Amino acid sequence: MRKIVLSTDNKNKLREIREILEDIDVKIYGKSDIDGMDFEVIEDGDTLYDNALKKASAMAERVDCAVLADDTGLFVNALAGEPGVHSARYASEHDDKKNREKLLNNLKDKDDRSAYFKTEIILIDEEKNIIPIEGVCPGKISLEEKGENGFGYDSIFIPEGFDKTFAEMSHEEKNEISHRSRALKNLRDKLSKL
Ligand code: IMP
Numbered sequence: 412m413r414k415i416v417l418s419t420d421n422k423n424k425l426r427e428i429r430e431i432l433e434d435i436d437v438k439i440y441g442k443s444d445i446d447g448m449d450f451e452v453i454e455d456g457d458t459l460y461d462n463a464l465k466k467a468s469a470m471a472e473r474v475d476c477a478v479l480a481d482d483t484g485l486f487v488n489a490l491a492g493e494p495g496v497h498s499a500r501y502a503s504e505h506d507d508k509k510n511r512e513k514l515l516n517n518l519k520d521k522d523d524r525s526a527y528f529k530t531e532i533i534l535i536d537e538e539k540n541i542i543p544i545e546g547v548c549p550g551k552i553s554l555e556e557k558g559e560n561g562f563g564y565d566s567i568f569i570p571e572g573f574d575k576t577f578a579e580m581s582h583e584e585k586n587e588i589s590h591r592s593r594a595l596k597n598l599r600d601k602l603s604k605l
Contacts, residue, residue, distance in 0.1 A: 414437070548593065
């Protein structure tokens with residue numbers, strides 16, 4: 412069975428990827444399941460791709476099996492793509508509530524509220540081939556926070572084709588359409604052909 416180590420121990424991410432890849436003959440490990448992976452990577456790249464590659468490469472140097480890293484950002488068109496690669500630290504610290512408030516404030520006078528989430532995944536296989544995979548979820552930024560579920564920018568993001576935010580959706584409903592699940596489904600398609 413193929414073994415893939417993830418750059419995270421985030422339980423939600425591990426569960427989601429295990430669910431989506433359940434039909435494929437792979438075993439997914441969190442970072443802390445493997446010895447020697449307790450290193451820090453500074454995510455200072457200019458793009459999601461750069462950051463995901465940095466995280467994946469640091470792991471690939473240390474193990475022989477396949478590794479996988481991801482990076483996600485929310486891109487707002489009227490703000491020239493901000494917060495984008497800076498989504499986690501938009502309000503200069505990792506505080507989801509402050510990040511959302513800053514974004515709503517910066518969009519106060521804008522008519523165009525269109526935005527998209529993008530997840531970049533980098534898989535580095537056993538032969539050290541770099542395989543990039545993307546998933547995008549288009550939508551718009553709401554006028555105010557709504558909903559209690561989710562995390563990050565979920566309570567201010569309304570996905571295209573819906574009139575409620577990610578935070579007003581059930582976990583299953585969001586996972587049907589989210590950027591991350593789209594990226595993971597693209598990964599599943601790639602893995603099943605490799
Ligand atoms: P990460 O690359 O998964 O760590 O995500 C970077 C930042 O984007 C996080 O700190 C969150 O604020 C935000 N983010 C990532 N995924 C989501 C999501 O599915 N919903 C809302 N916010 C997200």
